[in-house]
Amino acid sequence: MATRSKPPSTPPFVKRVYQLVRRIPRGKVATYGQLAAILGQPRAARAVGHALRLLPRPMAGAIPWQRVINASGRISFRGDVLRPDLQRALLEKEGIAFDRRGTVDLKRFLWRGPKKEWSAGVGVEL
DNA sequence: CGGCTGACTCTGG
DNA sequence: TCCAGAGCCAGCC
Numbered sequence: 001m002a003t004r005s006k007p008p009s010t011p012p013f014v015k016r017v018y019q020l021v022r023r024i025p026r027g028k029v030a031t032y033g034q035l036a037a038i039l040g041q042p043r044a045a046r047a048v049g050h051a052l053r054l055l056p057r058p059m060a061g062a063i064p065w066q067r068v069i070n071a072s073g074r075i076s077f078r079g080d081v082l083r084p085d086l087q088r089a090l091l092e093k094e095g096i097a098f099d100r101r102g103t104v105d106l107k108r109f110l111w112r113g114p115k116k117e118w119s120a121g122v123g124v125e126l
Numbered sequence: 127c128g129g130c131t132g133a134c135t136c137t138g139g
Numbered sequence: 140t141c142c143a144g145a146g147c148c149a150g151c152c
Contacts, residue, residue, distance in 0.1 A: 013149055032134050036148090045134040047149040053133050054150075068133075076133050083133075101140095131151085139143090 013039070017051040018059070020114075024067040027095045028111040029104055031071045038113055049076065066090040067111070073104040 016039050024030050032045040041047070052065050066087040070076040075084045088098060096109050 036134085041148075043135085043147045044149070046132065046147065047134090049133040050131085050149060051133090055133090065133080070133080071135060080133090087133090129152090132149100134147090136146085137144090139141105 013044070013047055014051040014054070017048050018055070018063055021052070021063050021065060021068060023114055024064055024111050026064070027109070029067045029069050029091065029096060029106070029109050030111045030113075031069060031106070032076075033071050034110075034113070035068065045071075067094075069104060073099075073106045074102055 017035060020035050020038060021030075032048040033042060036042055036044040036048045039048075048068075052068060055063060055065055069087075075087050077084045088102070091104070092098065096104055098104060
């Protein structure tokens with residue numbers, strides 16, 4: 001009997017966040033709250049941000065952390081100064097367009113999530 | 127185990 | 140549209 005009193009049945013939140021972020025396709029962005037919701041906790045947006053905050057440098061290269069922005073469609077930061085600029089540059093390189101105020105049009109670039117697909121073409125946006 | 131922090135989000139003024 | 144306050148969560152000390 002493999003000891004499984006508390007097995008990886010509930011992997012660290014952080015790990016899940018990384019896994020999920022890796023699934024965000026190039027040219028698309030996701031919000032912290034959205035990722036949290038996909039993970040089953042729509043209220044854990046801050047936790048998602050925290051997870052990405054302690055994202056080790058080496059891993060940053062394997063995880064498209066730049067594709068995660070806030071619900072306002074803008075880049076979030078706290079403290080660091082070069083990060084926001086770098087994030088924006090990386091996103092623009094992927095084709096993400098920024099508003100004059102530095103806002104991304106979520107209607108166009110928001111990732112729809114890991115959902116297999118939508119109902120046939122029923123709309124989205126206006 | 128308790129308290130603090132932070133790449134968030136929502137509501138009200 | 141911008142600013143301030145309150146709520147929520149996981150990770151770290």
